[in-house]
Amino acid sequence: MSIAENLLSIKNTLPEQVTLVAVSKTKPIPDLMEAYDAGQRIFGENKIQEMESKWEQMPKDIQWHMIGHVQTNKVKFMTPFVSLIHGVDSFKLLKEINKQALKNNRVIDCLLQMHIAEEETKFGLDDEELNSLLASSEFQEMKNIRITGLMGMATFTDNKEQIKKEFMHLKSIFDKLQIQQTDSFQLTTLSMGMSGDYKLAIECGSTMVRIGSSIFGGRN
C-alpha cells in the first residue's frame, strides 16, 4: 500500500478523540508530502536539526512535534516553530524551553515524559521527580511553557499484559493529576502508542498516538 493509503486506513480506525502524529523521522520530504497531500498536518520527528530542515522546506500549516530525547543546548533551534515537545524529562530541560520560548515571545506546549517501562534505558521522570517538579515554585513561575499532558513509552516486548500494565499506570497518573489544574498545567493529552501497540494504548486511554513505520514503512 502507498503512504497515503496506509495513513487513511489508520486514520479510519482511530476514535474521534485520538490525534495522529505521523512519525516521519529519517524519511525524505517527498514521503512526508505524500502524507501531507492526503491531509496529514501533524508530523513527529526525533532529531531537532532534521525537524528544522523539514520545517524550512515544507508548507507552513504543519504542526511539528518533537518526540525524541532533547538535548538542552539544541532547544533554541526549534523554539521558533515547534508545536509540541513530547519528551520533557527534566527540570533543566523545561527551564531551557521556558527561557528560549520567552526570547521568541511564545508559550510552548510540552508533555512530561514519564518512565513507565521496565527498561533502564528509556527516558522519563519517575513519580517522585514529577511531584517535586510540580511542587517547585520555580515551575509555578514559568510563564512561557504550558504542560498539556503526559507521554510514555512501554517496554519493547511481545508481552501484551506487561505493555497494558505500563499504559494503565501512565493513565492512572494522568487521571490523578486532573485535580491540579492551573493556567500552565492542564492535562488534556496522553501521548502513548506507536505502530506496534497503539490499539492497546487507545484501549488504555491514549489521546495521541505516534505512528511511523505503519505509515511510512520500515526505517534503516
Ligand SMILES: *Cc1c(COP(=O)(O)O)cnc(C)c1O
Ligand atoms: C520512532 C518513534 C515512534 C514511532 O515508532 P513506529 O514503531 O515506527 O511507529 C514513536 N514514538 C517515539 C518516541 C519514537 O521515537
